[in-house]
Amino acid sequence: MDLLLHLAIVIAIYAIFALSLNVEVGYTGLFNFGHVAFFAIGAYTSALLTLAGFPFTIGLLAGLVLAGLCGYLLSIPALKLQGDYFGIATLGFGEILRMVVNNEVWLTKGPMGLPGIPRPDLFGVVFDTLPAYLALSGGFALVTFAILAFVVLSPFGRALKAVRDDETAAEILGKNAFRFKIKSFVIGSVFAGLAGVLWAHYTTFIGPGDFTLTETILVLLIVVMGGKGTFLGPVVGAVALIFFQESVRFLRLPPEWTRLLGPLQQMVFGLLLVVLMVFRPEGIIREKGGRRGD
Amino acid sequence: MDSISYYLQTVLNGILAGCIYALFAMGLTLIYGVLNFVNFAHGELIMWGAYFLFLFMGEPFGLPLYAAILPALALTGCLGLAMDYSVFRPIRRANRLTLLIAAMGLSVFLRNAAQFFWGAEVRTYGLEVTAGMRFFGLTITAPQLAIIAVTLLCVAAVYLLFFKSRLGKSMRALSDNLDLARISGIDTKRAILAAWVISAVLAAVGGILLALDTNLSPEMGVINLIKAFAATLIGGVGNLWGALLGGMLIGLAENLGVLFISPGYKDAVAFVIMVIILLARPYVIIGERSD
Amino acid sequence: MKRGAGAVIEIRNVTKAFGGTRAVSDCTISLEGLTITGLIGPNGSGKTTLFNLITGLLKPDSGEIRFLGNRIDGRLPHDMAQLGLIRTFQLSRVFPRMTVLENMLLAPQGQTGERLLSLWFRLPKIRSEESENRERALDLLDLLGLTRLHDQFAENLSYGQQKLLELGRALMAKPKMILLDEPTAGINPTLIRTMIEMILTMRERGQVFFIIEHNMDVVIEVCEKVFVLDHGEKIAEGRPEEIQKDPRVIEAYLGC
Secondary structure, three states: OHHHHHHHHHHHHHHHHHHHHHHHHOOOOOOOOOOHHHHHHHHHHHHHHHHOOOOHHHHHHHHHHHHHHHHHHHHHHHOOOOHHHHHHHHHHHHHHHHHHHHHOHHHHOHHHOEOOOOOOEEOOEEOOOHHHHHHHHHHHHHHHHHHHHHHHHOHHHHHHHHHHHOHHHHHHOOOOHHHHHHHHHHHHHHHHHHHHHHHHHHHOOEOHHHOOHHHHHHHHHHHHHHOOOOOHHHHHHHHHHHHHHHHHHHOOOOHHHHHHHHHHHHHHHHHHHHHHHHHOOOOOOOOOOOOOOO | OHHHHHHHHHHHHHHHHHHHHHHHHHHHHHHHHHHOOOOOOHHHHHHHHHHHHHHHHOOOOOOOHHHHHHHHHHHHHHHHHHHHHHHHOOOOOOOHHHHHHHHHHHHHHHHHHHHHHHOOOOEOOOOOOOOOEEEOOEEEOHHHHHHHHHHHHHHHHHHHHHHHOHHHHHHHHHHHOHHHHHHOOOOHHHHHHHHHHHHHHHHHHHHHHHHHHOOEOOOHHHHHHHHHHHHHHHHOOOOHHHHHHHHHHHHHHHHHHOOOOOHHHHHHHHHHHHHHHHHHOOOOOOOOOOO | OOOOOOEEEEEEEEEEEEOOEEEEEEEEEEEEOOOEEEEEOOOOOOHHHHHHHHOOOOOOOEEEEEEOOEEOOOOOHHHHHHHOEEEOOOOOOOOOOOEHHHHHHOOOOOOHHHOOOHHHHOHHHHHHHHHHHHHHHHHHHHHHOOHHHOOOEHHHOOHHHHHHHHHHHHHHOOOOEEEEEOOOOOOOHHHHHHHHHHHHHHHHOOOOEEEEOOOHHHHHHHOOEEEEEEOOEEEEEEOHHHHHHOHHHHHHHHOO
């Protein structure tokens, strides 16, 4: 039972993370391979502040604001790049951030990480049991879903999709593509930061090793496999992949096997990405479009 | 006097690193030029090249270094061909991002496959550590001399192949325009196969040299891919000499850079250079670009 | 909509070269208000390049372009639309994975709902703008004969219907001037008729057009003034009947 609760919590957090990436990848066509950096910024900001004695609400808000701000600052130069150059530049940013976190020991305790992150204390309620945390993260997940759905269905979202599908035609209709992309990037960064905050206060211990390329690939896989540019896609992807990843804990295996399981899982993830790109790049849940029987 | 030889040693280290990066970059830029995509799994060709040598030198083969090199290179060449055949050929016509993601997936797969077989620990070839030789106040070891010699050899071989052979001419034609080359009756299949083999072999040679000088680990491909990409960008996509130059520049910049910044950021140097170059290119105003 | 009788667009000594070839060469054209102006010329004479220069997709090597007196050369395309200049494309560029209605709703300028912050604070205004725009869109679609297709994805429309949609979309933006790039190319005669009727109806309502056309029948029926380009240079201007008989024009068309 505890395992199921744990699973649900991780799914909720990764659903937020995936939904945030989906705004950039699915709805704006921006392949941000450094998304994990904003997850990390949210996590570290809130962790450091709450460890210093500030209340959770401050940590949360600061995490969101800082993640969004960094997203804004990064997007301005990065969006001058096209397609895969943008992908590689954002990837680089993610890696550089990790190096900074690793090296600036005075701030982040470097590779030793930050232990003992306090559980959230909101309106007098301390969320330190599994069901409570599920309520917290599940609640945030629902709010995220609602907010992002609202944004995507609005005229803003409509213009965003136009920019994604045909930037020139959208420009000709008066849409400032650059500004739309920046806004989309900031939205994505803020919600990635939210996921990071929830993660830090759940695991209560974070280190630079939690925010590597592996996490980027995982969330990318979730979005791409679930179906980018749809509402349910990232959620379905999160359920499927987190289940697969965490279900290892259900199996009780001899120690020699567990050492191999990690790389084996990653091999499956890599293979999944390849197979998806070859056979079904749209993912499980397809976007609207195509012939309708009329 | 002492500090001069210290700086010279740093420059030498820069050149050595540069040679290796040049090999990596040349392989990467070759595929980028001929097939117009970034092979994100190139780092794994580097890594597997080094591990194949490890494989042949260990049980049950137990070959000495010189005997093990050929099979290692051959197997890496096959790996490159297999990568193209199974993943990249089916999606040859897909957009650049699909190719990039597929390559990323392949990279994850290969990296973890190595970890699966050999574990995540750092290893070495177990060769005797020889004392460095002294030249004009600089120290250089045998493997390091090999780096320079082998790189020169590879560059010469690439030059002959690319500019003095018919196969090279085909590859250059593909680099210019894939479809046009097809229509012109150039044997594109052979040229593509050749490009993969050369790219993989260059990666393997570089990986082996790197592992001889330092060590092996499943993660060694990733950071070197980034550096190779940076070098490729400096030199221009598809430009072999540019890649050579770019690699040398990065090797020197990295090593000289550590004189001023913390060693923990050494790997970031190549990255920062790359970002600066990417941003310094003229901003493409929205136009009718076919991509 | 402004009913200015002065020059709406002024192109002065504009040149644009690609490599060694001049696509547009020292071109000076003045487009008046209250007119439908045509731009004709053999293939490759620089007509679409000129459109690209006017709408900001290209920057002229020299010369100036003014729209309602303001310099626009070198500005970004989205600025043009916001100033009231909309264009269509030779190969229709509707958004295939959006419905016909959504395509139309993208066009109005200055929508409050497109501003991210306004979404939270000005919802009622956004709602009323949306319903106003919907009504106007459906009216236009009705004139175009596309009403029953309003919730079909644009990629399901026939090519001719897509071009009509593009025109409707341009009109939705309430522009001061519309640049039409070969609006009747590749569509069947019935839809050509609809297109012409639409253009003429809008002309009556004060809409100004600048049209690239190959179909001389359409040019004669619709355009009040015509400019002729050949190899990037303006070689004639005048009423359609006049330029038809102009020997330089005849030679340009025969010579290619």
